[in-house]
Amino acid sequence: MKKMGIALVFIILIAGVGSPIFSGIMMERVVNNSVEEINEMYAETGSDIALEIIRYDRSLFSSEIEWRINLGSMTTFYSTKDLVLVDRADHGFLGVTSKTSLENNRWFTDWVEDKLSGDNPLEIETRYKVLGNITTTLTLKAFSITEDDDVINILPAQMAFETGMDLQNIAVHGRWDGLSVPEKLNIDGIAIESKLDKISTYIWQGDTSISVNQATVTDKRNPVAFSDFKCTYNMDYDKAENAVSLGMEYGIAGIKTQEDELLDGFVRLGINRIDAQGYEAFMKLYSTEMNNIMKTIAGSQQTPDEMNEMMEAEMLRIGPRLIGPAEKLLKKGLEIEITGLKAQLPQGKIKGDLSLSLKQDMTMAQFIPIAMQPGAALDILSLKSAITLPSELTGDNPQLLAPVYPGMQTGLFIKQGDNLVHRAETRDGKLFINEKEFLFN
Secondary structure, rough: OHHHHHHHHHHHHHHHHHHHHHHHHHHHHHHHHHHHHHHHHHOOOOOOOEEEEEEEEEEEEEEEEEEEEHHHHHHHHHOOOOOEEEEEEOOOOOEEEEEEEEEOOOOHHHHHHHOOOOOOOOOEEEEEEEOOOOEEEEEOEEEEEOOOEEEEEEEOEEEEEEEEEOOOOOEEEEEEEEEOOOOOEEEEEEEEEEEEEOOOOOOEEEEEEEEEEEEEEEOOOEEEEEEEEEEEEEEEEEOOOOOEOOOOEEEEEEEEEEOOHHHHHHEEEEEEOOOOOOOHHHHHHHHHHHHHHHHHHHOOOOOOOHHHHHHHHHHHHHHHHHHHHHOOOOOOOOOOEEEEEEOOOOOEEEEEEEEEEEEEEEEHHHHHHHOOOOHHHHEEEEEEEEEEHHHHHHHOOOOOOOOOOOOOOOOOOOEEEEEEEEEEEEEEEEEEEEEEEOOHH
């Protein structure tokens, strides 16, 4: 029994000493795999951004790693061509804790020295769990800087990024108390939440939301104030249908200017049942073309105005090349929708919904006959819409209340009490506007 006790103590001691060593080995493997995964992902999108491990010094109970992020063509928009990170990691029993420094970035250290008297407000910590996820937390302390005659007060912030060791999912939790510029601007309470799962390079299923408690722009000529703004983006992937649906929601409790006020605003925009294969092909070409444009602009050495003109010209150039991949998205069931639209104005309430979907697979060329025979659209498209507006907002506009096309038996809107009301729907191969059939012939 005594020998068993001694053996048990010996095993525990060996495990205790060996755990930090194992954690260090695990971290090095994860770091190397992550760099390969991220570089592969950038390469697949046509980006020339790349990560590189300059130095990896691992000892038994600690490690020091120096990274370089090459910004590629994005250098044009920043004051440096790369970002250098230095990680100092302590190997623990259940994982590794690493502190990240920007000490090898002259642009950052000079800024801290010149603007903040050497007091660095940024802390970066990463935890690698042996049997869990990787979590990186950025913490920003409050500080103030002076630009021209303005004092900009930056309030505390914290953001955490969590991912699995295979980088197949990511979660983000962030909170920034805001910023203020006395007598000019105040932003209070910014938060971000995101949870995404990787389906492919271009398809990440999940939700992302950004919210702002309130903001005020103090301008004697154009003051603006708003409260409780929230924007949410979501992507859903239907494996059985091999389809993607995208949605964005915007909501705001109130926004007020010197002349107008809007309360309880909301709208949801959606593109549903997008062919996933077509979506990936389109995004791959679009990303490649955009990255090529960035590379071209980066090497042009032009002024910002000239770069904007060059960007517009390049966008026009690639437009025709995107038509082919865009046609792959025109599959039966594709739907564009606007739902839940609402707002309270001084003149009254606005409400609205709209849905437009394809009844068959289409090409761009197949839409051309609709210009000559509008009734042909009924074989291709399904429509349903409903809008209510306060009549005071538009006045008695004859273009809204009277037929504007031959075959219409009513205006786009009809008046009901203090409101203008619109209803449209396709059914049984016919189009009805405000319950009256649109006679195409």
